[in-house]
Amino acid sequence: MTVKAVATQPFPDQKPGTSGLRKKVPVFRQPRYVENFVQAIVDCLPDRAGTTLVVGGDGRFLNREVVQTTLKIAAANGFARILVGRGGLLSTPAASCVIRKYGAIGGVVLSASHNPGGPEGDFGIKFNGRNGGPAPEPVTEAIFSRTKVIGEYRIVEADDIDLDTLGDVRLGEATITVIDPVADYAALMETLIDFDAVAALFRSGFRMRFDAMSAVTGPYAVEILERRLGAPAGTVINAEPLPDFGGHHPDPNPVHAHDLMVEMTGPDAPDFGAASDGDGDRNMIVAPHLFVTPSDSLAILAAHAHLAPGYKEGLAGVARSMPTSRAADRVAASLGIPAFETPTGWKFFGNLLDAGRITLCGEESAGTGSNHVREKDGLWAVLLWLNLLAATGKPADQVVRDHWARFGRDYYARHDYEEVESAAAEGLMTALRDKLAGLPGQRIGDLTVEAADDFAYTDPVDGSVTARQGVRILFREDARVVFRLSGTGTVGATLRVYLERFSKDRLDAPTAEMLAPVVAAAEEIAGIARHTGRTEPSVVT
Ligand code: G6P
Numbered sequence: 001m002t003v004k005a006v007a008t009q010p011f012p013d014q015k016p017g018t019s020g021l022r023k024k025v026p027v028f029r030q031p032r033y034v035e036n037f038v039q040a041i042v043d044c045l046p047d048r049a050g051t052t053l054v055v056g057g058d059g060r061f062l063n064r065e066v067v068q069t070t071l072k073i074a075a076a077n078g079f080a081r082i083l084v085g086r087g088g089l090l091s092t093p094a095a096s097c098v099i100r101k102y103g104a105i106g107g108v109v110l111s112a113s114h115n116p117g118g119p120e121g122d123f124g125i126k127f128n129g130r131n132g133g134p135a136p137e138p139v140t141e142a143i144f145s146r147t148k149v150i151g152e153y154r155i156v157e158a159d160d161i162d163l164d165t166l167g168d169v170r171l172g173e174a175t176i177t178v179i180d181p182v183a184d185y186a187a188l189m190e191t192l193i194d195f196d197a198v199a200a201l202f203r204s205g206f207r208m209r210f211d212a213m214s215a216v217t218g219p220y221a222v223e224i225l226e227r228r229l230g231a232p233a234g235t236v237i238n239a240e241p242l243p244d245f246g247g248h249h250p251d252p253n254p255v256h257a258h259d260l261m262v263e264m265t266g267p268d269a270p271d272f273g274a275a276s277d278g279d280g281d282r283n284m285i286v287a288p289h290l291f292v293t294p295s296d297s298l299a300i301l302a303a304h305a306h307l308a309p310g311y312k313e314g315l316a317g318v319a320r321s322m323p324t325s326r327a328a329d330r331v332a333a334s335l336g337i338p339a340f341e342t343p344t345g346w347k348f349f350g351n352l353l354d355a356g357r358i359t360l361c362g363e364e365s366a367g368t369g370s371n372h373v374r375e376k377d378g379l380w381a382v383l384l385w386l387n388l389l390a391a392t393g394k395p396a397d398q399v400v401r402d403h404w405a406r407f408g409r410d411y412y413a414r415h416d417y418e419e420v421e422s423a424a425a426e427g428l429m430t431a432l433r434d435k436l437a438g439l440p441g442q443r444i445g446d447l448t449v450e451a452a453d454d455f456a457y458t459d460p461v462d463g464s465v466t467a468r469q470g471v472r473i474l475f476r477e478d479a480r481v482v483f484r485l486s487g488t489g490t491v492g493a494t495l496r497v498y499l500e501r502f503s504k505d506r507l508d509a510p511t512a513e514m515l516a517p518v519v520a521a522a523e524e525i526a527g528i529a530r531h532t533g534r535t536e537p538s539v540v541t
């Protein structure tokens with residue numbers, strides 16, 4: 001086995017987005033494309049000699065090949081040990097767990113999350129640091145800078161390693177350890193959740209459906225829900241990870257988890273429904289005949305977390321991304337704990353979690369998590385829900401309705417305009433920013449603008465400032481609209497419009513009806529149709 005230095009030239013487009021480098025598979029298949037990016041990550045770890053690195057991915061098309069390449073490059077660059085999930089698999093939260101548990105310097109996680117996979121689908125590579133969380137902006141910037149000047153990569157010339165057999169193998173100067181991708185994660189869950197109470201719930205006849213969407217959480221959910229907690233076989237559906245996710249879009253929302261929604265709204269609906277995304281960090285929660293918005297889910301979990309062993313001391317604080325509804329803030333206020341508002345992107349929670357300022361956090365984009373890892377965690381959220389259902393003895397829909405009765409309801413929807421021409425989307429945002437100062441006091445349809453700004457965040461831990469994170473317009477009628485461009489798309493631009501309206505007493509109105517005035521005001525303020533040519537959103541969640 002020899003280490004070879006291979007001359008290369010930079011690619012101009014290796015700039016990581018919200019969640020790492022994400023491109024179409026054919027882009028990653030260009031010769032040297034993966035090698036360059038992985039070497040650039042490695043180059044940004046000057047203290048790597050003798051350390052441990054974690055490698056794994058969500059099993060999508062190209063996963064095994066890129067795992068092999070990453071192992072060979074890592075082995076040529078001074079790491080002592082590289083932990084890799086069997087089959088090249090590690091869910092994103094499990095990767096975070098493993099990095100933390102084994103004191104690794106970081107991890108290379110291969111995933112394009114909820115984006116479709118396959119030869120024409122999406123692929124992604126991201127780097128997580130020592131704390132197990134997505135690399136913060138200065139690190140991703142450094143990686144990007146490195147990709148622009150890279151002149152060579154180092155790689156061990158060897159046969160592919162056997163990824164399907166647990167244990168150690170030598171590769172160059174490094175030891176590769178193939179680990180069970182589920183074991184460490186499942187052990188962590190057992191410390192946080194009352195497994196006895198949830199097992200008793202299942203024994204009592206409680207019925208659940210978990211849709212793994214043919215993505216990475218299948219093996220995790222089967223082991224934890226069916227084997228350890230005793231849920232009946234078949235509770236987990238689409239449990240086998242497939243390279244193309246069975247042709248589906250592994251995004252757990254009512255549109256893409258269609259079959260689950262049909263079942264949960266049917267005559268024989270199970271007691272509880274849930275789904276997770278491509279790499280296992282997102283979650284969807286659905287009560288019988290009632291979809292629980294991610295924003296409500298965060299608030300409900302915050303209100304009940306003390307019922308689970310991992311959170312029995314209470315919460316230090318909660319955080320939500322800016323476009324997430326303010327439901328969690330209301331819970332925080334009643335608990336007398338701080339609530340933080342961060343930009344979109346899980347990485348912004350990292351400092352707050354590391355500093356012990358928050359215990360739970362979440363995003364409207366189906367992400368919920370806690371201080372147990374530094375990623376959002378789909379299955380964990382499902383388990384915490386099961387814990388609260390077991391502890392309260394209430395049906396899931398009752399839990400939601402009781403929550404609204406106590407705190408009021410934040411009606412919420414997100415309208416996405418996908419694959420809009422980038423220039424048109426930028427034009428819309430620029431025009432919007434230009435008119436912000438004049439908006440307060442204006443009457444728009446049935447609403448009056450109270451305040452309008454372009455969200456900027458000052459990190460309370462390190463003082464760093466992140467500006468231009470989305471335009472938010474607050475109305476006097478306790479409603480809000482937020483506009484921002486997605487940072488995770490791979491084609492054109494995606495405009496996201498987040499719509500929200502609070503009511504203390506109208507708890508059972510149709511969401512579309514409650515939000516209609518906000519939708520109208522959003523169109524009038526932003527001119528979506530005029531700028532993009534679209535009169536309807538492509539996806540409403
Ligand atoms: C990823 C990130 C999340 C983020 C989401 C939506 O899942 O991990 O933190 O909320 O993308 O990002 P986008 O920029 O597409 O709205």
Ligand code: ZN
Nearest residue numbers: 113114279281
């Ligand atoms: Zn994901």
